[in-house]
Amino acid sequence: MNSGSATVGSAIRAVLPKGSNPENSPPGLTARSRLNAPDARQNLELWRDPPAFAPDLFAASAYLCKLGGVLPYFNPSPYFSGGENCQFGLNQEDRKKADDASITWRQTSKFPEFCKDLWKTLTKNWDNPLLPGFYDRVEDCAPEWWKAALTLTMVADMACERILQGKAEKFDTEGPFERMIKWSYLVQEKKAQSKSVEFRPPASLTMVADTSVVCVLPKMRIAPVGATLRNVSRNLSLLPGRGEVRCYWSNIGDTATPSEDNETLDILLIPEPRRIGSIDFVPQANGNRTNNVLHREKWNWDNFDLAQNWIKTEGNRAKFLADCAKLLLKAKRQSRCVNAVILPEYAVDYALFEQICDKLKVIEPRLEFVISGSSNNCHGQSGNMVLTRVWDSQEKPEFHITNSRRKHHRWRMDRRQVEAYALSSALNPKIVNWWENTPLGRRELYFHRFRKASVFSVLICEELARSDPCHEILRSVAPNLIFALLLDGPQIQKRWPAQYASNLADDPGSSVLTFTSYGLIERANLQGHFDPNFSIAMWKDDTGKVVEIPMPQSDGPRGVLLSLWPEHIRDITITGKRSEERAWRYSSHFPIVL
Secondary structure, X not given: OOOOOOEHHHHHHHHOOOOOOHHHOOOOOOHHHXXXXXXXXHHHHHHOOOOOOHHHHHHXXXXXXXXXXXXXXXXXXXXXXXXXOOOEEOOHHHHHHHHHHHHHHHHHOOOOHHHXXXXXXXXXXXXXXXXXXXXXXXXXXOOXXXXXXXXXXXXXXXXXXXXXXXXXXXXXXXXXXXXXXXXXXXXXXXXXXXXXXXXXXXXXXXXXXOOOOEEEXXXXXXXXXXXXXXXXXXXXXXXXXXXXXXXXXXXXXXXXXXXXXXXXXXXXXXXXXXXXXXXXXXXXXXXXXEOOEEOHHHOOEXXXXXXXXXXXXXXXXXXXXXXXXXXXXXXXXXXXXXXXXXXXXXOEOHHHHHHHHHHHHHHXXXXXXXXXXXXXXXXXXXXXXXXXXXXXXXXXXXXXXXEEEEOOOOOEEEHHHHHHOOOOOOOOOXXXXXEEOOOOOOEEEEEEEEEXXXXXXXXXXXXXXXXXXXXXXXXXHOOOEEEEEEOOOOOOXXXXXXXXXXXXXXXXXXXXXXXXXXXXXXXXXXXXXXXXXXXXXXXXXXXXXXXXXXXXXXXXXXXEEEEEEEEEEEEEOOOOOEEEXXXXXXXXXXXXXX
């Protein structure tokens, strides 16, 4: 075998470069001495014992399963007794041992002897090839480390029952791993406060795993189809390293988080701006022009900026704020409680967002979160952003977390779209593709816990359609709700948002709401080329239900009150483990007109 080939040991070293339990390493053995050693096996003592922290064990064993392509060879039947082509399974006795080990670990904090034996199987195969093609060629039966790695993944996952998602129904107290994570979380938060810097949650639940290689976060739904790690775990999700996308699990408080069963989730949708002028789209002054004459070789592309003329003056900003407040007051007449307010892509800026949040929380003290697209973030940096504010406490408005992040992909508006939205007077249709002028920078993705067992995430326009880089992460964590903020035409079943919303509704089973401002819809309707359509939002969930939500027809500010209800559902892994979860379902929508 080529010494440079991937092995079981090289994968474990990649995830745990300092050893399984660096604080308990034998005297004289350090990560530096390991790196300087001519033979990595000489320092195998660093990984002799399995990681004592369950998320770290999950990171290492699940990474082995993923990199080694183990899952396609797993037969999910508990009665599987062996077969050809490297197929393997877990019988009923194997599954009971895994269950007992996870319960013992969670309840007593004592590492199970059963798992130590499985880890020995991995270290015994330290120098064996990682890639499955080797075994396909030379063996008829599966290598023993496959079953050991998958079983360890299951045990570590089940030991983290409902981690950071409120107390599990079967247990009265939180597990030891959750206590340690919360302690670490609070230490980091205090450090950030002492240095007067913005606090952001940790990238991973792990303690010693290298987060540039792999991250671990809590998990909500279980993918209903497929044969991957996403179908195996029910409490933890394995994510890529934090280099390409930095993920955050936000709002982990338990004491004040409301229960799903208390009430429906009533969301006020405010589709501002209602009017968008062609002059809001401004060609960027760049090297594509000389004396305002296009360079022939640049006819394929150019850039545009979006001017927020609807909030440009102090008068416009004051009216925008007042209209939002009036719409919320009107919505309160139709609901026991308005739980959330959402505005579309690029609707406001950060200063106005803060004013809106403060104003609306006074009007509706039980408001749980506000989401909006924005032209800058909390640091004053310009770009296409999404802003979220989630309140930790219903009673104390000062207890909240506000986050901002950049859009992952630029909008490319082709000639067809320029003509459909009647923007030719601003964006020369001679240009084949107009690209949005927004910096991208570091890609981030937030998962916001807002109820005991409910988490939402937010996408910005193109992120819904482009699978890279965030869809793998969304499918792994599987939030209950995904909101996609758009600057787009009508939200109807035959257009692109419906197609991509369906993909995420089917796998991992999230409920998806796409939502756009009314401005471009109106511009398209006024041309009269097609039958008018007024749908500003569209709902899609894993039952196949699709609902188009129209803009109320009236003059002046308008919105829609969307009511959702939580359904108890039971997900199941391909190893037979069941999980009680919540899925948000569409109930109704009602026009809010001033």
